[in-house]
Amino acid sequence: MAGPKDLDPSSSPRALLGAELRHAREKAGLSQEELGQRLFVSGSFVGQLEAGTRRMQPEYARLLDEVLGTEDFFRRNCGASAKSKYREHFAEAAEAEARCTAIRQYASMLIPGLLQTPAYARSVCRAYQPTAPDDVIEELVKGRMERTRILADPTTPMLWTVVDEAALRRVTGSRAVMGEALRHIADLARRSRVLVQVLPFDAGAHPAMQGSIKLMDFDDAPALVYLEGVDTGRLEDDPASVARYRLYYELLTSSALPREKSLVLIEAMAQDYAHEEQS
Structure with missing residues (x-):
């Protein structure tokens, strides 16, 4: 080693x-x-x-x-x-995320945290904690937005996401919130800061139907995979496990739409949300 x-x-x-x-x-x-x-x-x-x-x-x-x-x-x-400002089950993954050189992520039911807008993040946090005071929600949103600062670097980390069509069509917050969120993703993709593919409904069954996958690579340490569920998550470093989830991710990318077609779809959906909001 x-x-x-x-x-x-x-x-x-x-x-x-x-x-x-x-x-x-x-x-x-x-x-x-x-x-x-x-x-x-x-x-x-x-x-x-x-x-x-x-x-x-x-x-x-x-x-x-x-x-x-x-x-x-x-x-x-x-x-x-x-010590961490993140929830216990996610703290280690968030800190690893800030140090890695590449992230490959599949998101099944919501837009990945690094691609979220404040309004979208606020809607997600409120859904998680419907009775929490506003200041608690705002603190959670602040923490999530601080994570997105890693995208301020023009090249590192490389972020490649496969987003399920379900995450893009589930109206989170409002149609206006969704339109803004999708335009934000499209802007990052158009600026070549992130690679985005959409896994369409007609792709059928796939190996990550029961959750999300986040693979993280480092220059100075072995790769990690983070697996997340409802209010739970775990990091795995076993090379065989990481290799298995990397294969799953490669299978997802092969079933997803090509990046340019994905971007066209995202922009069309953003426009649809804007028209629906006006109506």
Whole structure:
């Protein structure tokens, strides 16, 4: 396995913890695979901890202190790296998303978070929490919009999404909200900032009918896949699992409309929403 690149310890608590873990592991004369065996995890999992793409959980911090002889260093410091403004089941995925170089995502029932507008995000958050105070909803929307800042870079990460036609036709918020949301996606695609394909209804059955898939690639760590359900989600780093979901994604792209036809459809639907709203 290629060694991780140097990290800037001042960039974040997690980067500092990852740099210290790498230093302690190398000082102990252990490879990532050897340390992983002692923690009952994969070597790639250790690599992700060192690269800062995965959060260090207290149980692993305790084992690391025991195996590497670091007294209670990792136990004392893992709490700082675990703080997040995102919900617990999504926090690790959101933080990995901000560090990756490529994202390939299939969305089944809603527009992916990175492509959402504030109005669309507000409608989704309100649907999730219909009795929440407005300030709670606005805080959730703020967090979601902060994630979209990664698209301010003109090239990284590469974002390739396959959006199910159902997500585009489900009126979320209002027709005006949907029209704005689809125009936003079309604008990103026209500027070549994202790659978008639509999986039409007539594509029939496919391997991701029961959920969504997000594959994330990194320069300095193994790939991850994030699988999300209703108020739940999990990251997987097992190479066989990642490979299986990558195959699923490739099958989805082969069944989806080509990018130009997808863009034409999205723009036509946006126009239809605008006309319906005026009527």
